[in-house]
Amino acid sequence: MILSVAGFIFFLFSELLNTGDLPVPTREDMPGSDICREEMFVGGALWGLINGGADLYYEYGFDRMVLQEIEWQGEEFRLELYRMESPVGAFGVFSVSVQGCEEGGPVRTGDCLNRFQYQLYSGNYYLSLINYSGSDKARDLSVEIGSVIASAAGDIRVELPGLFRQDMFKKVIDEVKVVKGILGLQNALPHLASLYEGLDDYIVWHLKLEEKEGQAEILLTVINDCRDIDASGKLALQLKDAGFAARSNNDRIVAVRSATGGKRDNDLLNLFLAGSGE
Amino acid sequence: MDKGRRNFFRLLAAGSMGAGLSPTMAAKPANITASEPTATNIADALKYPRNENSMPGRYPGRVVKIVDENSIVENKIKEDAVYEMLEAGMTNLTEETDISLAWQHFVSPGEAIGLKVNPIGGKLLSTSHALVKSVISQLELSGISKEKIVIFDRRMQHLLDAGFTPDNYPGIAILGTEHVDENGSYYDGSGQLYSLSRIDREWYYWADCEMEYDNSMLPFMVNQGKYSYFSKIVTRQLDKIINLPIMKNAGASITLCLKNLGYGVITNTSRLHSTLWAETSAQVCAFPPVRDKVVLNIADGIKGCYDGGPGANPQFFTNYGMLLLGTDPVAVDMAGYDIIIGKRIEMGRQDGFADAGLRQMLLAGDLGLGIADRKRIDLRIPGSSI
Known part of the structure; x- marks a missing residue:
């Protein structure tokens, strides 16, 4: 009886450890630190933490998140490590959450550091590490903590569609944004939001380009909404009405809009499609 | 084992992470099911006769904007500066010279006064203590005793996390509809959610959409189904409410006066976000x-x-260095919308003003809750020639 109870406790404990098997730092990684709070949020519990702010994560496919509040060398940090259901979800959250990143990435290419926050993604993970002071010391410590997670989580990049893997986009590849629903659109691409009304299940890959004449944008939409077999054709028409050059093929629509418009858009569309496999 | 680890396992046992033990508990929220167009019981609300306090209150369309760039220095908010800003705003709004008289336009000794804060952003970005403490000081000057003041929001844990604690506000009641006890539990000894005794089933917002919540989400929604019940804090405990939202965006719209109330005083809100976001912000008010x-x-x-x-993402924080005051929540939101969305455009987060972001204000205007027409808004900026 005692053994079976012990066995059950061990089983339970193992389950808990497995559930908590996210690559978060420990005190050993941050000598002298205090992890004042450590909590995991699963399923709908994220709503309890950030209310409506959670909706964006659910839209991208939220699995779980560990929250840590850390005090280290007189600095305070709030660490949120999200595990999403897919690498696209993790990359998507990252892509719409970063701005004003220092060039180059302090830990590795593709992460983002600014005065108050360090962010990275790898595989299914998205990390937000906030410091409260914005000091140089907090920045340096953020990089140290970020390095621990980057090392544990690996460097697993999302596989971009062929359209964006072309050499011509190499320098701006980190600017690609991924949106999986209306909240992502409203946050990152509000000028496009009305075009996607009525669609339920889609992914938009979006890239802004700086040209001599002004900004151009290119987007690839993949529609998984099976309620409407001609959804891609309708969206292509709507995009054209909004001034894009657009082409649809089954469930995929590629669209381009430049500052010049007209023939230039069609030329760009043909150029981008030529080597893309779309 | 360090303190953090001990907390971790205590919390596991308490339930938030315990959700991971059960696949059903860990399930994400089910999809919304809604008919089109989504019906609500807004017609019921409109049957009640208005009174002298009804929105838009004493000064329809009037918004006072007080700016002091030195009210925040090196990320520290200056309480004395905020106090003066509040005083300037109140006297300007009411056209009184005496601050206690200015407050007496709205509150009277003996009334129970609620301060509806927004603590969701925790220590990072919640209604500032400098403003809340300034409001309390000026209420006291106008004859309101501390015992009659309540700081409230829907979720107790958010209030505590943001520093709205008895230690910081001695003598002031701090209340959350979604109550959590000192052990971190949302359930009482009999297994009932504390919040169930804190909602008023006589007052509800009904909408023809629903959502299934898992066990990890239910403490924060209180109930499922098509009814969202009002908090008793609002329906029974308070005589007057002072709304203290914080200037935030919500996508290409804003979360300000209407949203702070609409989603801050009822239960079962998650179902409303997808299809009735703007409607809820307006209609609940x-x-x-x-x-x-x-x-x-x-x-x-x-x-x-x-x-x-x-949410609260520091790279997008900005020091607006201002207060916006008014009795008309729609007009204040319109003024705030122009400032917040203007900042988004300036920072390259959106290309231009999108009409969809105005929807909650336009709906509220149609419901007679305030002025949404910019031409009819009297924006006052003391010290400015504009």
């Missing part, structure tokens, strides 16, 4: 416990954000 009790709105823009809202 049309029910008498809100419409007839919220006498003043003071939007805290000392520090706010232009993206990442309604």
